[in-house]
Amino acid sequence: MNKKLVLLFAAAALLALSAPAQNNAQKHPKAPKSLRVYVFDCGMIKGLDPFTTFHLKKEELAGVDFVVPCYLIAGPKGTLMWDVGVVPDSAFKPDGSPVSQGNPPVSITATKPLLPQLAAIGYTPADITYLALSHYHSDHTANANAFAGSTWLVHQTERDPMFADKAAGIMQQSSFSSLKNSKTKILPETDYDVFGDGSAIIKYAPGHTPGHQVLLLNLKKTGPVLIAGDLYHYPEERFTDKTPTFEFSHEQSLASRKAIEDFLKKSKAQLWIEHDLATFNKLKKAPQFYE
Numbered sequence: 001m002n003k004k005l006v007l008l009f010a011a012a013a014l015l016a017l018s019a020p021a022q023n024n025a026q027k028h029p030k031a032p033k034s035l036r037v038y039v040f041d042c043g044m045i046k047g048l049d050p051f052t053t054f055h056l057k058k059e060e061l062a063g064v065d066f067v068v069p070c071y072l073i074a075g076p077k078g079t080l081m082w083d084v085g086v087v088p089d090s091a092f093k094p095d096g097s098p099v100s101q102g103n104p105p106v107s108i109t110a111t112k113p114l115l116p117q118l119a120a121i122g123y124t125p126a127d128i129t130y131l132a133l134s135h136y137h138s139d140h141t142a143n144a145n146a147f148a149g150s151t152w153l154v155h156q157t158e159r160d161p162m163f164a165d166k167a168a169g170i171m172q173q174s175s176f177s178s179l180k181n182s183k184t185k186i187l188p189e190t191d192y193d194v195f196g197d198g199s200a201i202i203k204y205a206p207g208h209t210p211g212h213q214v215l216l217l218n219l220k221k222t223g224p225v226l227i228a229g230d231l232y233h234y235p236e237e238r239f240t241d242k243t244p245t246f247e248f249s250h251e252q253s254l255a256s257r258k259a260i261e262d263f264l265k266k267s268k269a270q271l272w273i274e275h276d277l278a279t280f281n282k283l284k285k286a287p288q289f290y291e
């Protein structure tokens with residue numbers, strides 16, 4: 001066999017070897033038979049002063065520090081990313097060492113980037129049908145640009161200030177700038193059925209921000225779960241009229257809280273306050289899931 005032919009065979013063999021690998025990489029993970037939710041650890045916020053920001057004294061609270069979870073919801077009809085962290089994956093060094101940010105006394109830390117956590121259960125951003133953020137504050141949007149290829153589910157009241165010339169409040173516009181050109185579904189200011197089968201419902205709960213939203217999951221084994229965004233930050237805020245000092249509308253928040261509390265009573269849904277460390281610590285984390 002002459003040299004050229006040998007090279008040609010070698011190249012063909014290489015191609016044959018690499019082709020299946022490529023196909024695998026492009027294959028979407030198998031859709032589960034019923035809805036499930038994975039909880040990821042997307043960092044911590046420490047050193048907050050709960051009194052100046054939340055009108056709650058340290059002694060009134062079981063814990064002051066915030067945890068920052070991210071969630072993947074996967075069902076027979078698609079996938080939804082809900083909230084995407086406080087530290088962008090790009091802030092991690094290649095060695096994966098923990099990231100520490102924030103202005104003293106507040107410290108923001110994360111030990112795991114988000115996309116590798118998704119990859120560990122078989123998902124890439126290309127597998128994510130929908131992206132929804134509970135709201136635009138920077139502790140919920142850090143990796144939003146990674147999901148610009150998904151369909152963004154947002155209320156007009158939330159989207160408008162996100163792309164205003166001047167950032168309003170606690171917002172990192174660069175973290176979600178790519179969403180500007182994303183396929184976008186503007187949600188009605190009422191319940192929105194994400195997959196069209198009643199399994200995941202986004203509820204309009206404005207006040208914390210102009211288009212703040214919460215997520216109801218109707219899980220077959222676990223029962224209904226309400227992921228509450230920042231409707232509350234601490235369980236101790238429930239049944240008080242205290243809202244954060246940086247609230248967009250105190251009145252709207254109280255009205256949204258009333259509507260959600262009424263719903264919780266009626267539905268017996270579990271309430272997952274996202275930043276509540278006690279709730280988070282009790283939950284199963286990915287690769288485990290609730291279904």
Ligand SMILES: [Zn+2]
Pocket residue numbers: 137139140230275
């Ligand atoms: Zn938050």
